[in-house]
């Protein structure tokens with residue numbers, strides 16, 4: 215019985231960091247991410263813009279955090295467009311939008 219509670223507690227705590235898909239959809243609308251990354255996040259408006267649908271949420275979180283840090287910071291990423299978009303985003307917004315984009319079907323990863 216103790217084990218079950220431990221597992222349940224673990225599942226709940228993992229979930230607390232996983233981001234909320236519905237809230238993430240609202241974040242994507244708020245920042246108009248689809249304007250560049252495409253309505254389905256799989257067909258960006260320019261071929262040089264990355265596809266986001268189905269990307270691992272950990273990777274998306276990492277990329278957005280790296281844009282916040284900027285090019286001159288260690289492990290940062292410099293981009294005029296994404297730097298401006300990512301900087302005002304809160305930690306929760308990043309986690310939620312990453313969960314939303316990862317939940318979408320896309321051509322980036324093989325689905326089980």
Ligand code: HEC
Pocket residue numbers: 241242245246247248249250251262263264265266274277278291292293295296299311
């Ligand atoms: C004005 C156009 C534009 C908008 C709006 C935009 N992006 Fe981007 N995004 C880009 C471009 C261009 C890149 C590629 C930048 C680079 O080369 O690092 C990019 C890169 C990214 C990456 C890195 C992907 C990878 O494979 O490394 C992520 C994650 C991302 N955008 C998420 C978002 C999210 C989330 C939003 C909304 C909050 C958003 N973008 C809004 C243009 C945009």
